[in-house]
Amino acid sequence: MRTELVWKVGGQQGEGIDSTGIVFLNACHSLGYYTFGYRHFMSRIKGGHTNYQVRVATRPVYAVGDQTDILIAFDQESIDYNFWELPAGAFVIADGFGAKLPEERGVTLAEVPLTKIASDLGNSLMKNMVAMGATCELTGLPVEPFEMFIERQFGRKGQEVVKANLEALDAGRKYVRERWGHQAHFKLVDSGMKPDGRLVIEGDYAAGMGALTAGCRFLAAYPITPASMIMEYLAVHFPKVGGVVIQAEDEIAALCMAIGANWAGARAMTSTSGPGFSLMQEAIGLSGLTETPVVIVDVQRAGPATGLPTKHEQGDLNEIIYGSHGDIPRIVIAPGTIEECFYAMAEAFNLADKHQCPVIVAMDLYLGMSRGTANEFDVSRVRVDRGALLSGPDALAKVRGQFERFADTPSGISPRVLPGTPGFIHLTTGDEHTWNGRITEDTKIRKAIMDKRLRKIDEVDYPGLSVRGDVPADLVLVGFGATTGSLWEAADRLNAGGTRTAVVQLTRLWPFPAEELTAALDGAGSVLVVESNATGQLAHLIRSRIGGDLLPTLLKYDGDPIRPGEVEMRAKEVIADVSGARIA
């Protein structure tokens, strides 16, 4: 009996492959298992291979599986494309007859006429239900959750449809049972848990929910994969709370609208991916210079240019840290799990309000579009702190007559009064300006106010690192974003193999937590920086801030997320002092 299973469904785009994956994932969730689902898709609408991998386990999982145990293949391409990740003992359920395995490797080919069975029952679309039935049979999972799904989904279409689907489910089970019996090695132990207190949700949706919870009421954005889901989420849910989504004409407008809305007192944001983020560079500087809070989510995808629009990467890091001309204060935070997306997003608004500067939430496709188990979000952990925003008669009375919007203060943070308030009229300008906001070219003021602005982020109350495991360690794995899950898992395996391994997740990338990182790496036997880009952007950022040699890296930039096994393998090389990854 297993405590973990990796299941995948593959076929042509437009055939409902992801919804099939999600049905399976949801069912496992409802049975109390932990889940993680990753969607592989292409930048086209219909046709072309797509697949959805679901990991199911009795302990939390935060990464794609290294291998797939059961593959439901609706076409030969799905077999060919995914065969490399099928270990000996894996099971391929191929639709119809005539499929071929590329090589003999102890993988079972189970030909099941999924479509035909469905068609015979009245509707070829029910092939997904046949596949579910087959899956239940192989894994020993109960059929109830699937039956409930059928009731919920098709109930309004009439009992006939429900019945047909139930039959399809059953037919799949029967077909497999008769031919391959109970495949005991796929049998999952009972989770022993209820799904209570847990959700299954995508990172983008969690981020959207976090924003809404934190009082954000305005999003302006331009559609782009893999960030559109945030926009789409808020477009549905903002009306419940008086919020507005504007689909801007481009990303420049989107960010400018968000800046305008923040200036007027809203909590406002934009969300985008690389190409749009590049377009936002000038306006990021506007937020920085005018000390207008704004929250920008960059759900990174594989660049450069249009690149691989539906593939994962963490290649915007350089631009996130260093983009925009001139020097501005900025804060960059990076959630690593779906659950963290919710809290990071909520806290981003506090940071923006407190430090009056752009806050960039660095996400990535792997994090934003993956659906997985998260603990229910604890609203009480979300605080709303608007920082030095003066409002209400008492607070205003104190400063009336002597208010300077950009007043010099020890912290660099200047109290803010919102437009519309009687008696506090001031100018906010993207030209350099005086303490009260008037355009100036005075060299002394320029230097002093630049220092003031940069000083604002000397102290940022957001954790720089999250360290898992004890340091000093034999090996420290360093990463950020969705890669974190793979690091944790690799660390577990390495620890199990006797290498004391700790994981340092950089939760705040700017201001860079140099001291904390130096401390965490102090005394480490080896260090490995893991990131999804080609030039070691994180490794170089680290070097620029803590010095020393460039740390060994694992760089992956082929569009696929980094898997735990790859980390483990590279870590072993590093420990053995074999370096080899390309560093530019």
Added chain:
Amino acid sequence: MRTELVWKVGGQQGEGIDSTGIVFLNACHSLGYYTFGYRHFMSRIKGGHTNYQVRVATRPVYAVGDQTDILIAFDQESIDYNFWELPAGAFVIADGFGAKLPEERGVTLAEVPLTKIASDLGNSLMKNMVAMGATCELTGLPVEPFEMFIERQFGRKGQEVVKANLEALDAGRKYVRERWGHQAHFKLVDSGMKPDGRLVIEGDYAAGMGALTAGCRFLAAYPITPASMIMEYLAVHFPKVGGVVIQAEDEIAALCMAIGANWAGARAMTSTSGPGFSLMQEAIGLSGLTETPVVIVDVQRAGPATGLPTKHEQGDLNEIIYGSHGDIPRIVIAPGTIEECFYAMAEAFNLADKHQCPVIVAMDLYLGMSRGTANEFDVSRVRVDRGALLSGPDALAKVRGQFERFADTPSGISPRVLPGTPGFIHLTTGDEHTWNGRITEDTKIRKAIMDKRLRKIDEVDYPGLSVRGDVPADLVLVGFGATTGSLWEAADRLNAGGTRTAVVQLTRLWPFPAEELTAALDGAGSVLVVESNATGQLAHLIRSRIGGDLLPTLLKYDGDPIRPGEVEMRAKEVIADVSGARIA
């Protein structure tokens, strides 16, 4: 008798202050002196203080003077604004009567009714000529060049105008001679040279001339200070060679046009400053991914956002190196003198053609708008190398039928055939693509072609550093761009004071010349990085590439260029191990 003089004219914008400065500078040039002129102006059209400082010397000068010997002040503001840089012994020629010096410090106030004298002679505008006459008297400079200027400038307006101006010149001399006699301490030694073989020109114009000389025939740009002069130069001169300037609707369009023109086979470029450069980030990635050459000049000004639009800074460095999402090959070069602008620009096109990637020429306001002496440009030093561009029947015949536009090669550089060529049809796409340019999402090809692209800049035939002085040295000054001139001069003084000082000018900022720099710094007693920005962008770039501690810095970001004396002072602190500059 002096070998050097610093002269400045100040007044209200719109009064012809810069042209007065340029007349003086040109005259000194024609007398065989070396010159350097710096223009201080504000972001408005009429009114507000402006000044033009001219250094005149018998040896080459590449920086503004620390102090001003003679100030021609057309108003009290010019005295007040510039008084701090007047040493004891300096001379202020103030227009009219009633001017005041802010404090007693051995500065002579010479009240000369410049405007009145000019008006009495028929036209108050001739006050500038009166000032020139006064200057001649103080410095012992011959009046001939000014007389020649008058003939040339006003000849076509008739002899009456010429005569009046000559009288104004003479009246200025006389007025000063009668009251202050020959002020021997301003007397310049005869230069002993003719201006032969030398020019006086602004860096922007030199860059424009370099582009034209190298075969560039297309510039698309959007007006912006301090880059507009490049555009304006080529708008005037391109018609002579069949070139075209397009004023684009914005900087995104400008760069895209230049990319399109390069793709079609032209040498094409764009020029901009910070705000426009930020807008170009996405399209820079397009050039990088599609391997389409393009040359981008960023004449940096003080940011962030609109910032100080008419002031100097080197604050775009981070974005120049790290901007655009995803990983691309790029080359960044940085001329440090006006002369270098010409050659760097010309070579930029070779680099772009050879490496088929964006080449960014990092300039700055101080370099682009300063007018100074340069050796005549040597056309024979300009080569045109189009790299792996296949043309002509023989070259094409060799590859016909097996041509792959993005073929994998050891150098990473793939031969290029231009659109319009029969038989070589191919696609160039900003999506990831195969060796022959077809859109792909194949993970193996993606990795391989990304490696190929990045490999293209493993070897770049452009000097990484220019080292002046012997290393190892007691002190190494490190900088780039226009700052170089101040470093050289500070080094001369430090050397004269017994500190063996070398200057490392980074002429190529990317790919970063890590090995050369490490070698140049090896054994140095102290190192000082000098740059015009607030966060030490260069110092951190260096650290990210060569490790070690963050090097001591001199950071200036008040809009004024870094002067030699400031470098000298900070260098002495560093040698004495006093550090203090703010580093974020």
Added chain:
Amino acid sequence: MSAALVSPKSFVSEERPTWCPGCGDYGVLQALQRAAAQLGLQPHEIAVVSGIGCSGKISSYFNAYGLHVLHGRSLPCAIGVKMANPNLTVIAAGGDGDGFGIGGNHFLNAIRRNINITYIVMDNQVYGLTKGQTSPTSAHGFKSTTSPAGSAENPMHPLRLALANGAGFIAQGFSAERSQLVDLMVRAIQHKGFSLLNTISPCVTFNKVNTYDWYRERLHNLDEDGSHNPADRASAFAKVMEHGDLVRGLVYAEEGPSYDEFIPGYTGGSMADMVKRADAALVDKLMAEYR
């Protein structure tokens, strides 16, 4: 605070304009000050969101909450301001380069969006602040530093574009025709939805062709043209064409529903007041979808 009585002076800021003497922008500023007073607005009730250019400095000189943004971006910023606090009277302002050059697309989309803001363009057919380059409204053949042989491009037609893209209020004023300009401003601000007021505002320093006199001789006053029907879009288009855009007065006006009327749940109140942690019950409901 009880509302103070306002006069045009209430809208004069502490800062003295740095425009060249004679610049058309003075007239626009003064007209706006008079219009604001006429509308009985208090300075704090107004937000002026301006772009970069000589014209963009208007937010420095008009006494109200001012947001001086990036070149070309006044409209999206203004839209953000208005949506976040609809109680503010929001004026976006800038130059012809700012609005129809780099900012052209925002202009088209602000029209489509029909949010209740007023857009005042100070059109001098030249780039002033950058020292006299050709602008999108410069005439074909206009000579400047960037087009020494004359502009090879045809000019942009802002009024026609606004008509084409469905703007509900379109007018053109002339800086030197102050009382008409004030009147147009008042009406533009009163108009519910997006209003465009293109204002001929001569640049006396860099545009030696399109001078006050040049305009005076040519501008056709629509407000006195009995044959002009500002309620008919197609005929307004023909009229503007007929006069080669050289018109002043109301071009077109028709009030339609504005953007926010189609936003479900939009409260019409300030979003600053909505910044609080969402109710646990609501979040619970949101989470239910993912349980």
Added chain:
Amino acid sequence: MSAALVSPKSFVSEERPTWCPGCGDYGVLQALQRAAAQLGLQPHEIAVVSGIGCSGKISSYFNAYGLHVLHGRSLPCAIGVKMANPNLTVIAAGGDGDGFGIGGNHFLNAIRRNINITYIVMDNQVYGLTKGQTSPTSAHGFKSTTSPAGSAENPMHPLRLALANGAGFIAQGFSAERSQLVDLMVRAIQHKGFSLLNTISPCVTFNKVNTYDWYRERLHNLDEDGSHNPADRASAFAKVMEHGDLVRGLVYAEEGPSYDEFIPGYTGGSMADMVKRADAALVDKLMAEYR
């Protein structure tokens, strides 16, 4: 090389389209292949410069030199291509989002510039490649993932905008009316100067409102409308308005001088041939100004 005989097939690339079965873009591609053949062009004489979207993939499927750029940027890239090599027939192509959304300003300015390129927009009133969001030409009230309660914006009017900003050739085709579309393409390419061919190209996957049938019932054929005068801009504007943009055929055509005629010294030859070091004598003359 002697010119080979061309047929529509000459323009079929090795790559099979990945558009959804039934997508309007197939028809546009085929029409372009036929038009190119009809014009007797060789594949290597054409450059197709396309933006990002389903439509933007046309440069992959049309056998010619292809440049597939960024979202919204086909026009400026195409302008660069054409200016650098005027011997190429340059077709810019993309979607309604690409061209009128993010790229709207380039559209306005390409019109003004009147460079001899043809712009083919595949207008499906939706964002296809990003899975069905509202586009700038989506109707008011159009429901999509980004406007679940219906779009609050009014649609963009590309034909009217082109008329307003002075375009010399404006037409609208329909993917399903192949022979008219071919004819319009031929004329658009032949037109000297900038030509806009907006093409109704239904998205069968994400736009369930504006379907083939929907258009078939509504599109008014201008080519058969005796009362339509494609030489009169103002009346063409009225005509397009009258039919709510739902027209097909030639909207307006009038040849005027094109951009390059105003560029002093422009040779009309390929700039690739001009890449050589400038004559020392010339540079000497340039330097003379600074001696």
